[in-house]
């Protein structure tokens with residue numbers, strides 16, 4: 001177990017020489033920095049917050065921390081959901097948010113190079129103006145690209161286009177020793193030794209601090225249409241999902257959602273788009289599907305086929321959102337699920353399992369069958385097209401310690417079932433601090449030891465984001 005030192009006033013002075021006017025301590029530190037978007041995993045007060053502007057500054061700061069055995073936690077926008085960017089051991093919170101420039105496009109090779117603190121939303125807007133698309137589309141658009149890469153963020157379009165990992169060509173990284181290195185290249189294929197680039201992607205700020213990224217972009221699809229597909233039951237709704245894939249319909253996004261969560265989210269955004277009844281039948285669940293294509297004819301052909309398949313599979317109706325306003329309204333409720341649940345709930349925890357698509361229906365049936373056993377409500381939604389399920393445990397009347405104990409019991413049961421059906425603990429949010437103790441049950445002792453050995457090789461003094469991913473403090 002590593003022991004760490006406190007940040008002394010002398011060390012603060014050393015930091016100030018490197019990043020003048022961008023070192024904050026004591027009462028200058030904003031409360032927002034003590035947690036991410038899932039504070040149930042605990043808060044942590046950084047001793048110092050530093051906003052870096054360059055790779056060289058990051059390197060100089062981290063050299064000091066390594067020399068004095070001070071923990072350093074890299075942080076983007078702090079929108080993570082597993083406590084990854086929280087200083088659970090004090091130390092330095094190193095923020096990248098001011099490293100937010102687009103450094104340049106290489107349109108012959110379809111890549112863009114950015115600083116790691118650039119927001120996803122800002123890149124998405126800029127590429128759109130150029131008729132291009134950066135396909136990864138996680139729900140939170142105000143996260144940084146460095147955070148997206150560090151967590152291998154997924155999101156809505158993963159079913160067709162893959163996750164963030166598939167769009168990272170190269171990066172500049174500062175290692176925990178302060179060394180600066182470049183991983184990957186603009187090239188589109190490689191068999192050039194171990195992929196350190198891929199090791200860094202999804203490493204959640206435990207192996208290095210990413211300062212620059214070269215990301216793949218693609219031409220924007222010409223036509224995009226969304227469908228809202230209501231069902232009486234969640235079972236029928238989920239059972240349709242593998243048919244989209246088996247029939248090569250290639251949806252860009254394929255999300256499922258239950259009635260209750262849609263109603264509370266529409267109330268939260270103040271606009272109702274999803275029908276609640278059809279032909280006197282109460283709607284219990286929905287699919288929200290998006291297709292893209294190169295021409296109107298091609299996309300309508302897909303929609304015709306999709307309509308036939310879903311109506312044969314028990315769907316009550318198919319509502320087409322084919323104008324920008326209709327599409328925006330259809331996705332607005334989906335985009336606000338987490339905020340809507342948070343607004344309605346005092347105690348909240350989340351699980352982000354990913355199971356094979358063929359197992360989603362049975363898995364959710366199992367999870368929902370547990371609702372009366374633990375004393376909290378279970379709400380779920382997720383990326384049906386890739387089996388990534390967001391299962392929320394919610395209570396307004398339990399005591400915090402009892403809630404945590406019951407959630408832990410529940411998580412162990414549902415994680416065991418996910419593992420038994422061939423799933424994994426996290427599809428996109430990561431392990432951070434909140435899920436550390438569950439990872440070993442999924443990957444086994446040999447793989448945990450490999451992960452810990454890799455961590456020690458990169459970070460011999462264990463100063464970088466300690467207590468996250470594979471090391472429990």
Ligand SMILES: Cc1cc2nc3c(=O)[nH]c(=O)nc-3n(C[C@H](O)[C@H](O)[C@H](O)COP(=O)(O)OP(=O)(O)OC[C@H]3O[C@@H](n4cnc5c(N)ncnc54)[C@H](O)[C@@H]3O)c2cc1C
Nearest residue numbers: 076077078079080084139144146147148153154205210428
């Ligand atoms: C409403 C809402 C919706 C969301 N929807 C999705 C979704 O659909 N899909 C999804 O995958 N996630 C989703 N998330 C989670 C979150 O937005 C992502 O995990 C995102 O990638 C975090 O980026 P960030 O900049 O906020 O990183 P932070 O929260 O600041 O950090 C996250 C992790 O990355 C590390 N890190 C950050 N920057 C760097 C860097 N430059 N170098 C090295 N490590 C770094 C941190 O140490 C930490 O471990 C959602 C969150 C919210 C609140």
